[in-house]
Amino acid sequence: MVATxxxxxxxxLRNSFRRSTSQLVAVIIGALYxxxxxxxxxxxxxxxxxxxxxxxxxVVVLGGSAAVLGxxxxxxxxxxxxxxxxxxxxxxxxxxxxxxxxxxxxxxxxGVAGAATTIAGIGTALPWLRSxxxxxxxxxxxxxxxxxxxxxxxxxxxxxxxxxxxxRFREASGLLILIPLILAGPIVIGITRGLRSSADALPGVxxxxxxxxxxxxxxxxxxxxxxxxxxAALRLLxxxxxxxxxxxxxxxxxxxxxxxxxxxxxxxxxxxxSGLFGVLPGTPAGAIAARCLTYWFRDPRYLRxxxxxxxxxxxxxxxxxxNHSTGYLFAAGPVVAFALGIGMxxxxxxxxxxxxxxxxKAVPGRADRWGRASALLIFAVPAVVLIGVGAAxxxxxxxxxxxxxxxxxxxxLSGVAVCSVTSARFVFPVPEPGDNPFRSRPGANxxxxxxxxxxxxxxxxxCLPEIVLLVVSLVTREAVWGWLGLAVGVVLGAVFLVLGxxxxxxxxxxxxxxxxLQLRKDG
Amino acid sequence: MTGDDGxxxxxxxxxxRFGEKYAVNGIxxxxxxxxxxxxxxxxxxxxxxxxxxxxxxxxxxxxxVHIHGVDMWRQPLVAKAMVGVLSEGVRLFDRLTGQxxxxxxxxxxxxxxxxxxxxxxDLLQLLDxxxxxxxxxxxxxxxxxxxxxxxxxxxxxxRVLVLDEPFESxxxxxxxxxxxxxxxxxxxxxxxxxxxxxxxxxxxMCDHVAVISAGRVLVAGSVDEVRAGSTLEDRFVELVGxxxxxxxxxxxxxx
Numbered sequence: 001m002v003a004t005x006x007x008x009x010x011x012x013l014r015n016s017f018r019r020s021t022s023q024l025v026a027v028i029i030g031a032l033y034x035x036x037x038x039x040x041x042x043x044x045x046x047x048x049x050x051x052x053x054x055x056x057x058x059v060v061v062l063g064g065s066a067a068v069l070g071x072x073x074x075x076x077x078x079x080x081x082x083x084x085x086x087x088x089x090x091x092x093x094x095x096x097x098x099x100x101x102x103x104x105x106x107x108x109x110x111g112v113a114g115a116a117t118t119i120a121g122i123g124t125a126l127p128w129l130r131s132x133x134x135x136x137x138x139x140x141x142x143x144x145x146x147x148x149x150x151x152x153x154x155x156x157x158x159x160x161x162x163x164x165x166x167x168r169f170r171e172a173s174g175l176l177i178l179i180p181l182i183l184a185g186p187i188v189i190g191i192t193r194g195l196r197s198s199a200d201a202l203p204g205v206x207x208x209x210x211x212x213x214x215x216x217x218x219x220x221x222x223x224x225x226x227x228x229x230x231x232a233a234l235r236l237l238x239x240x241x242x243x244x245x246x247x248x249x250x251x252x253x254x255x256x257x258x259x260x261x262x263x264x265x266x267x268x269x270x271x272x273x274s275g276l277f278g279v280l281p282g283t284p285a286g287a288i289a290a291r292c293l294t295y296w297f298r299d300p301r302y303l304r305x306x307x308x309x310x311x312x313x314x315x316x317x318x319x320x321x322x323n324h325s326t327g328y329l330f331a332a333g334p335v336v337a338f339a340l341g342i343g344m345x346x347x348x349x350x351x352x353x354x355x356x357x358x359x360x361k362a363v364p365g366r367a368d369r370w371g372r373a374s375a376l377l378i379f380a381v382p383a384v385v386l387i388g389v390g391a392a393x394x395x396x397x398x399x400x401x402x403x404x405x406x407x408x409x410x411x412x413l414s415g416v417a418v419c420s421v422t423s424a425r426f427v428f429p430v431p432e433p434g435d436n437p438f439r440s441r442p443g444a445n446x447x448x449x450x451x452x453x454x455x456x457x458x459x460x461x462x463c464l465p466e467i468v469l470l471v472v473s474l475v476t477r478e479a480v481w482g483w484l485g486l487a488v489g490v491v492l493g494a495v496f497l498v499l500g501x502x503x504x505x506x507x508x509x510x511x512x513x514x515x516x517l518q519l520r521k522d523g
Numbered sequence: 524m525t526g527d528d529g530x531x532x533x534x535x536x537x538x539x540r541f542g543e544k545y546a547v548n549g550i551x552x553x554x555x556x557x558x559x560x561x562x563x564x565x566x567x568x569x570x571x572x573x574x575x576x577x578x579x580x581x582x583x584x585x586x587x588v589h590i591h592g593v594d595m596w597r598q599p600l601v602a603k604a605m606v607g608v609l610s611e612g613v614r615l616f617d618r619l620t621g622q623x624x625x626x627x628x629x630x631x632x633x634x635x636x637x638x639x640x641x642x643x644x645d646l647l648q649l650l651d652x653x654x655x656x657x658x659x660x661x662x663x664x665x666x667x668x669x670x671x672x673x674x675x676x677x678x679x680x681x682r683v684l685v686l687d688e689p690f691e692s693x694x695x696x697x698x699x700x701x702x703x704x705x706x707x708x709x710x711x712x713x714x715x716x717x718x719x720x721x722x723x724x725x726x727x728m729c730d731h732v733a734v735i736s737a738g739r740v741l742v743a744g745s746v747d748e749v750r751a752g753s754t755l756e757d758r759f760v761e762l763v764g765x766x767x768x769x770x771x772x773x774x775x776x777x778x
Contacts, residue, residue: 273620273622273657274622274623274626274640275620275623277623277626277627277630277636278636282630282635282636282639283630283633284630284631284632284633286630287626287627287630287631288631290627291616291619291623291627294618294619294623295616295618298618299618351614351616352614353610353612353613353614354613354614354615354616354617356580356608356610356613356614357615357616357627357628357631357675358631359579359580360578360579360580360603360606360608360610360676361603361628361631361632361679362579362599362600362603362604362632363631364600433614433617433618433661513579513580513581513582514582516580516581517581517582520612520613
């Protein structure tokens with residue numbers, strides 16, 4: 001039974017390669033990155049064999065504890081990462097709990113992340129190469145540590161599955177993970193600064209972690225190496241107890257989730273309200289704008305893109321204050337404009353097959369394009385203005401403001417224009433409606449690259465006049481060039497937008513059924 | 524334009540190939556105006572593909588489709604305005620509430636807002652969805668989703684309703700209600716085409732039927748003609764084949 005489950009996992013992995021070559025390429029590239037990372041880790045571990053025993057212990061314990069912590073936290077945020085052996089899918093088969101858990105544990109180890117963790121875990125033997133006995137112990141504790149990683153993730157998911165089955169929780173958690181990711185730069189800088197000032201404290205921290213459930217397994221070889229046999233035995237005991245406890249928690253959660261299938265939660269809105277549909281014009285384009293706007297604020301896949309608006313200026317502000325120069329702040333406007341403008345590139349792909357409604361109602365392509373474009377512009381234009389003016393106010397330097405605003409408008413409008421054409425022509429593999437917005441389909445990022453870069457190039461080309469005028473205004477420090485840039489940005493951007501919408505509308509009119517077929521294949 | 528020849532849907536020589544496989548291999552269909560037409564066939568027979576092409580959702584490799592004399596693929600705007608579609612296996616804009624979705628469908632077909640709102644209200648009432656009008660469609664049950672999709676198909680008062688598997692996962696009471704609605708729609712001069720696996724249902728509900736298998740029409744006509752004295756189910760099995768006689772393997776028998 002255990003072998004069957006592991007085989008099932010491998011089979012699903014293999015079949016996912018077969019589905020398309022671009023997926024295969026993406027997985028290969030992903031594996032390449034993974035192996036390089038793994039090689040770096042293994043190389044580092046090997047290098048530790050030249051260092052003192054205490055240094056090696058400190059590094060291994062800190063790294064190992066971080067790994068366990070990561071495995072505990074990530075599944076919560078990335079729900080739906082590994083669904084092959086999802087308990088809910090297997091609930092219909094009469095599989096005894098023990099083989100089921102063993103199968104899930106082992107299949108966790110054959111996934112990319114699981115395999116990397118396991119290999120790195122075994123690799124913790126490398127620092128102890130000079131004393132083979134300790135190295136042997138490290139192999140065992142390394143496997144134990146890796147198994148703890150997988151079990152902790154399983155335990156956390158199974159306990160949280162009742163909670164995570166609610167749509168709202170799932171969607172909220174998918175968004176929450178983005179905030180630390182976007183703020184990764186500031187966080188990393190903060191941590192490294194903290195570490196630099198407290199490097200002396202690290203051995204102490206590691207020593208403490210070595211006695212905690214997180215790091216006990218990783219601390220055993222180090223204790224043996226310095227001859228502390230009792231300490232090693234006690235730590236091993238803690239590690240085994242941790243594993244056993246997690247195993248029991250997992251077992252409890254799994255048993256519970258097998259008999260209580262996931263249920264959906266829902267909230268009822270007061271009937272009789274049309275929301276935005278009652279506000280925007282009652283035309284096809286107006287209805288599409290209302291629908292898109294509703295989605296921008298209700299669908300996590302859109303919200304994810306929206307998060308950029310407040311977070312990006314925050315990041316820029318952080319870097320500015322770091323360097324005691326507010327130059328970064330001025331980039332915020334154009335960058336947010338770019339992120340929002342390009343955000344529409346996969347708009348129809350986000351619809352998935354729901355787009356069939358537009359096809360069956362024979363919506364004119366131009367109305368479709370206008371609706372989508374205006375939904376974005378309704379909030380994007382005020383956001384860009386606000387950020388541009390806000391940045392100038394914080395810096396208290398108004399000279400570059402008009403030129404920057406012109407550039408922002410140019411980027412935003414021509415971005416929307418370009419996307420109006422591309423989204424009528426290309427279907428991108430995007431997370432499906434209701435999926436975790438963070439869950440990229442294997443291969444999605446790679447196959448998006450070509451058209452995305454092309455779109456970026458076109459946008460840059462279309463914004464050339466604004467860029468030139470901005471540079472001139474900055475060099476000459478004469479306000480008139482900036483104001484000219486603003487005018488050009490608005491007018492030229494509007495012209496491009498009209499052209500893009502018309503062209504995109506014509507493409508859509510001609511190819512809507514083909515687009516729908518592509519969406520069906522993809523969905 | 525060939526003019527209205529008393530046919531709601533006229534399909535000639537429809538072909539569609541996906542890769543090496545012919546999903547639809549030369550289908551002709553005449554759906555008389557005002558008929559309740561059933562399309563039956565085994566899984567993978569090409570029902571969904573045929574209906575998609577007839578409603579302008581999928582471009583045929585060859586063949587013609589006329590809706591009340593209007594060529595679907597030459598004048599799609601005119602033709603589509605006369606057709607209401609319930610597609611199988613497509614998503615809905617499920618982040619909208621049920622009410623918003625129907626209103627959206629109405630506005631998309633070009634009606635003004637008061638009309639769209641009035642019709643949405645009527646349709647939700649007709650389909651027993653009034654209380655769920657304010658719930659997001661993503662939180663609907665399968666049967667409710669089917670009903671709201673039906674409402675989006677009917678909102679622009681089409682002359683022809685093309686419904687792909689309208690009764691799948693709908694509870695018996697709702698199914699009976701939907702049947703009544705469709706029946707009165709036909710009595711009012713509309714035409715309904717449904718595809719289904721359930722022979723019994725088609726036999727009771729429809730007045731015309733076509734049996735499709737492997738991308739071809741095996742037989743078509745009025746229900747009485749097609750079943751030829753037998754039941755529709757027996758006739759279907761006889762035509763399509765694939766029925767196995769026997770009791771199954773030894774180990775499946777417990778008595």
